[in-house]
Amino acid sequence: xxxxxxxxxxxxxxxxxxxxxxxxxxxxxxxxxxxxxxxxxxxxxxxxxxxxxxxxxxxxxxxxxxxxxxxxxxxxxxxxxxxxxxxxxxxxxxxxxxxxxxxxxxxxxxxxxx
Amino acid sequence: xxxxxxxxxxxxxxxxxxxxxxxxxxxxxxxxxxxxxxxxxxxxxxxxxxxxxxxxxxxxxxxxxxxxxxxxxxxxxxxxxxxxxxxxxxxxxxxxxxxxxxxxxxxxxxxx
Numbered sequence: 431x432x433x434x435x436x437x438x439x440x441x442x443x444x445x446x447x448x449x450x451x452x453x454x455x456x457x458x459x460x461x462x463x464x465x466x467x468x469x470x471x472x473x474x475x476x477x478x479x480x481x482x483x484x485x486x487x488x489x490x491x492x493x494x495x496x497x498x499x500x501x502x503x504x505x506x507x508x509x510x511x512x513x514x515x516x517x518x519x520x521x522x523x524x525x526x527x528x529x530x531x532x533x534x535x536x537x538x539x540x541x542x543x544x
Numbered sequence: 545x546x547x548x549x550x551x552x553x554x555x556x557x558x559x560x561x562x563x564x565x566x567x568x569x570x571x572x573x574x575x576x577x578x579x580x581x582x583x584x585x586x587x588x589x590x591x592x593x594x595x596x597x598x599x600x601x602x603x604x605x606x607x608x609x610x611x612x613x614x615x616x617x618x619x620x621x622x623x624x625x626x627x628x629x630x631x632x633x634x635x636x637x638x639x640x641x642x643x644x645x646x647x648x649x650x651x652x653x654x655x656x
Contacts, residue, residue: 436586465646471648472647473646473647473649475643475644475645486643523587530574530577530642531592533587533644535579537584537585
């Protein structure tokens, strides 16, 4: 079974540019989560999809972040325009059931905004 | 919102020694989980302990949970260089279907 795939693995962009991160969950997993770890700080929840619907987006920091999951398969997280404080590692996880069990995480995308 | 806080922030030990990491949280929980992140890799689930459990073992891992103190510890016995990673505790709120809340993590370095 393929795991959760994220790409790119690394991205370096200039302040003000746009970056789109992608997450391919495990096939059949309806639940998809985005988390972010800013350097030296905790891993913070961003949002949760159930299929193509946003179940909880309370962790999205501001309107520069846009997440989509068209068709309930892969998800994208776009940052536009990127700011320096957006630098960090963005993790995606998927699970078959809702709730805090059975998360499978991807390897993350390390985003550096310069 | 609740937040797991691990300590120490960084720990360096010799191979073969035991490593103990602690986690504190703020509100009532259903479960507490420990995850590991190796450099450049994703988060890997290690162990889950339920709020009505006090201790759990899995291989070289031993987790304790003290709900009265809102704290947990992760003990790795007979550490190996391959255990070098960041370790995070994650909690889910008692109230229902909420996402996992992670702490800042402990960076463990095991020196061969």
